Amino acid sequence: MALLVKKFGGSSVATPEKIYHLVDRVLAEKKPDDRIVIVVSAMGDTTDDLVTLAGRVSEHMPKREMDMLLSTGEQISIALLAAAFQARGQKAVSLTGPQAGIRTNANHTKAGILEVKPDRIVKALDEGNIVVVAGFQGLADTGDITTLGRGGSDTTAVAVAAGLKADMCEIFTDVDGVYTADPRVVPGARKLKEITFADMLELARLGAGVMQPRAVEYGEHTGVDIHVRSTFHNVEGTIIRRNYTLEEEKEYVVRGVTSDVNVAKIAVRGVKDTPGVAFRIFDALAKANIDVDMIVQSASAEPQKNDIVFTCQKADMADAAGVLETLKPEMGFSRVDMEANVAKVSVVGAGMLGNPGIAAGMFGALAAKNINLIIISTSEISISCLIPKDQVEVAVNAVHDHFFPKQA
Amino acid sequence: MALLVKKFGGSSVATPEKIYHLVDRVLAEKKPDDRIVIVVSAMGDTTDDLVTLAGRVSEHMPKREMDMLLSTGEQISIALLAAAFQARGQKAVSLTGPQAGIRTNANHTKAGILEVKPDRIVKALDEGNIVVVAGFQGLADTGDITTLGRGGSDTTAVAVAAGLKADMCEIFTDVDGVYTADPRVVPGARKLKEITFADMLELARLGAGVMQPRAVEYGEHTGVDIHVRSTFHNVEGTIIRRNYTLEEEKEYVVRGVTSDVNVAKIAVRGVKDTPGVAFRIFDALAKANIDVDMIVQSASAEPQKNDIVFTCQKADMADAAGVLETLKPEMGFSRVDMEANVAKVSVVGAGMLGNPGIAAGMFGALAAKNINLIIISTSEISISCLIPKDQVEVAVNAVHDHFFPKQA
Numbered sequence: 001m002a003l004l005v006k007k008f009g010g011s012s013v014a015t016p017e018k019i020y021h022l023v024d025r026v027l028a029e030k031k032p033d034d035r036i037v038i039v040v041s042a043m044g045d046t047t048d049d050l051v052t053l054a055g056r057v058s059e060h061m062p063k064r065e066m067d068m069l070l071s072t073g074e075q076i077s078i079a080l081l082a083a084a085f086q087a088r089g090q091k092a093v094s095l096t097g098p099q100a101g102i103r104t105n106a107n108h109t110k111a112g113i114l115e116v117k118p119d120r121i122v123k124a125l126d127e128g129n130i131v132v133v134a135g136f137q138g139l140a141d142t143g144d145i146t147t148l149g150r151g152g153s154d155t156t157a158v159a160v161a162a163g164l165k166a167d168m169c170e171i172f173t174d175v176d177g178v179y180t181a182d183p184r185v186v187p188g189a190r191k192l193k194e195i196t197f198a199d200m201l202e203l204a205r206l207g208a209g210v211m212q213p214r215a216v217e218y219g220e221h222t223g224v225d226i227h228v229r230s231t232f233h234n235v236e237g238t239i240i241r242r243n244y245t246l247e248e249e250k251e252y253v254v255r256g257v258t259s260d261v262n263v264a265k266i267a268v269r270g271v272k273d274t275p276g277v278a279f280r281i282f283d284a285l286a287k288a289n290i291d292v293d294m295i296v297q298s299a300s301a302e303p304q305k306n307d308i309v310f311t312c313q314k315a316d317m318a319d320a321a322g323v324l325e326t327l328k329p330e331m332g333f334s335r336v337d338m339e340a341n342v343a344k345v346s347v348v349g350a351g352m353l354g355n356p357g358i359a360a361g362m363f364g365a366l367a368a369k370n371i372n373l374i375i376i377s378t379s380e381i382s383i384s385c386l387i388p389k390d391q392v393e394v395a396v397n398a399v400h401d402h403f404f405p406k407q408a
Numbered sequence: 409m410a411l412l413v414k415k416f417g418g419s420s421v422a423t424p425e426k427i428y429h430l431v432d433r434v435l436a437e438k439k440p441d442d443r444i445v446i447v448v449s450a451m452g453d454t455t456d457d458l459v460t461l462a463g464r465v466s467e468h469m470p471k472r473e474m475d476m477l478l479s480t481g482e483q484i485s486i487a488l489l490a491a492a493f494q495a496r497g498q499k500a501v502s503l504t505g506p507q508a509g510i511r512t513n514a515n516h517t518k519a520g521i522l523e524v525k526p527d528r529i530v531k532a533l534d535e536g537n538i539v540v541v542a543g544f545q546g547l548a549d550t551g552d553i554t555t556l557g558r559g560g561s562d563t564t565a566v567a568v569a570a571g572l573k574a575d576m577c578e579i580f581t582d583v584d585g586v587y588t589a590d591p592r593v594v595p596g597a598r599k600l601k602e603i604t605f606a607d608m609l610e611l612a613r614l615g616a617g618v619m620q621p622r623a624v625e626y627g628e629h630t631g632v633d634i635h636v637r638s639t640f641h642n643v644e645g646t647i648i649r650r651n652y653t654l655e656e657e658k659e660y661v662v663r664g665v666t667s668d669v670n671v672a673k674i675a676v677r678g679v680k681d682t683p684g685v686a687f688r689i690f691d692a693l694a695k696a697n698i699d700v701d702m703i704v705q706s707a708s709a710e711p712q713k714n715d716i717v718f719t720c721q722k723a724d725m726a727d728a729a730g731v732l733e734t735l736k737p738e739m740g741f742s743r744v745d746m747e748a749n750v751a752k753v754s755v756v757g758a759g760m761l762g763n764p765g766i767a768a769g770m771f772g773a774l775a776a777k778n779i780n781l782i783i784i785s786t787s788e789i790s791i792s793c794l795i796p797k798d799q800v801e802v803a804v805n806a807v808h809d810h811f812f813p814k815q816a
């Protein structure tokens with residue numbers, strides 16, 4: 001007997017046929033005594049359609065009313081899914097986020113879950129039901145319906161699993177699990193059997209898009225094991241948990257290689273070499289809500305001057321340039337250069353900094369392909385290199401092959 | 409200052425343009441200190457679309473899940489309507505049926521309202537909001553969402569008005585008010601300024617389709633005055649209340665003339681003249697859920713036998729004939745005749761039975777047009793005649809002209 005929370009995305013319930021495919025799969029996997037909670041998103045494009053409808057009524061849809069509107073999407077899918085289970089002869093009941101006891105703050109359209117009071121879920125399970133819970137939504141103490149922001153159903157599933165002390169939270173997705181690199185780019189990428197929350201979060205931060213980072217953080221915080229697995233294939237996926245348990249996983253320091261082409265490089269040339277200049281630049285960028293990632297300062301070609309180079313999201317590049325232009329008169333630097341044809345390649349794995357061979361291995365693999373490193377940055381659990389964008393596929397494959405040699 | 413509840417149907421919110429038309433009209437009529445609650449149905453065909461979707465998933469949609477599904481329709485319209493008021497600079501907030509304190513029994517898909525606990529509505533009004541409440545839905549003590557059945561938004565509006573002790577419940581509809589006859593059939597029909605709940609209910613029972621009878625009953629029970637008025641024209645409609653207050657209305661005994669072509673006549677010929685035969689026939693029909701209306705028993709052409717003639721809904725005619733066929737062997741009547749080409753014309757008005765001139769006037773008006781009366785039946789507040797269907801328009805006009813003579 002196991003208590004399982006299973007989360008399915010909107011594409012899994014997009015049509016009546018897909019709903020029955022989901023139902024039949026869940027029933028085929030269910031052992032007689034299993035207690036099962038399903039968390040589900042809105043059908044197919046429902047949420048996008050509702051957002052479009054809201055835009056036709058108001059350019060500035062009030063956030064409370066947006067949540068009132070969007071929460072109907074999951075309410076439709078839970079009703080249909082519960083009906084489909086019953087049509088197959090399985091007792092089932094649907095619960096909205098508020099009914100399921102999902103308590104959130106009142107931060108409409110991106111509310112945070114405060115706690116899950118699972119009394120109604122437990123009662124419905126005790127009565128022999130499969131319980132179908134609406135993802136993405138909850139109830140604030142104001143009595144208002146809230147939504148958790150895009151991808152919030154992952155967080156709902158982990159929070160419900162934590163509230164129920166479930167044996168496992170299964171996230172069904174369109175990939176088979178978490179890979180050592182994107183299998184579409186790196187043919188030799190291998191599926192990880194397990195990964196820690198910390199490594200998973202770093203992978204997500206650096207470009208791997210498998211799971212909603214907030215859901216992973218919620219899992220880390222509450223200690224819920226998360227099984228990321230395929231909607232399409234009935235195979236084992238990847239389990240995200242606090243510590244590695246498998247001997248075969250413990251031997252790897254590097255867990256994955258990621259790339260991110262959605263970055264831009266900005267260079268501020270000829271900055272005066274006096275205290276406080278870096279603070280003024282990055283304080284102004286922070287106030288403009290621009291996230292800065294890699295930062296390097298080096299001596300300029302001009303005497304007593306420095307160059308400050310950093311990266312940001314490509315979408316923020318123009319805004320960042322605008323902020324710097326307003327600083328230019330008072331700070332008197334020579335010019336700002338922008339470069340969008342760059343990409344970031346990273347390796348991730350806890351304990352990396354205690355192992356100097358990792359950085360050397362990465363740089364060597366890139367050098368062997370004649371790839372120029374524009375910026376290097378490191379954290380406790382990752383090393384990242386900025387490289388020319390057109391070399392990103394070669395770079396990811398080279399680095400991956402170094403750390404995960406192809407097996408004979 | 410007035411506290412007003414205004415109910416709008418789904419066609420009034422079918423598109424963003426119609427939503428703003430509604431909003432602008434409400435704001436134009438609103439006096440500065442008015443406190444306004446709007447009750448609204450689902451947009452346009454939303455409910456029908458959801459019913460179709462349910463049918464694609466399950467032929468036997470569980471009623472609890474049907475309510476979970478259908479209640480999303482009004483939730484969408486309240487969110488958009490509240491947003492539109494805000495876009496016009498008017499504070500507004502939407503409340504689902506459960507949030508608005510609509511307590512119902514757990515009779516899913518046709519729940520009855522037990523009471524309205526209007527605390528949240530009052531609080532939102534006190535904060536200066538126009539409050540937009542979802543019609544058609546409520547919350548059972550089980551914690552489950554319920555719906556009230558088709559047309560339930562009228563009932564929601566009256567119940568909310570009763571719970572708030574509102575000055576008036578305004579039902580906006582596609583007609584200008586309650587008329588002495590259907591203006592599409594009787595050119596001289598005049599709009600009533602007021603009508604009692606009892607007369608309105610009898611008109612509705614006999615074919616006038618202006619308002620949901622359950623909503624009228626709720627108004628009668630709680631004493632809420634209901635103003636039936638036009639969505640399209642800003643004119644006074646008809647006020648439904650406990651007693652007539654206007655002298656000009658008090659002088660009429662007859663309030664309206666209705667017709668119903670949706671009836672059938674069934675004659676059971678040659679029934680033995682012994683006790684209990686009528687009971688056996690109508691008990692069998694009641695058990696088959698067939699509503700019987702006018703009943704006449706008369707001596708048959710055969711000796712010691714009677715004919716029993718009655719009417720029912722046209723849709724039930726075939727079922728009724730089937731029930732009677734099963735009774736024929738044991739009861740031994742000669743045959744069953746069915747006739748669908750009939751219509752019922754009625755006059756309605758309290759105090760009619762104390763005024764024998766009314767029946768005579770009706771029969772005289774019909775005789776003057778050579779219309780044969782097949783069956784006559786009377787209640788305390790109505791007289792009905794079954795006539796050939798092809799004469800129904802002539803009949804209604806003749807009776808109406810008799811009781812409401814054309815003014816010079």
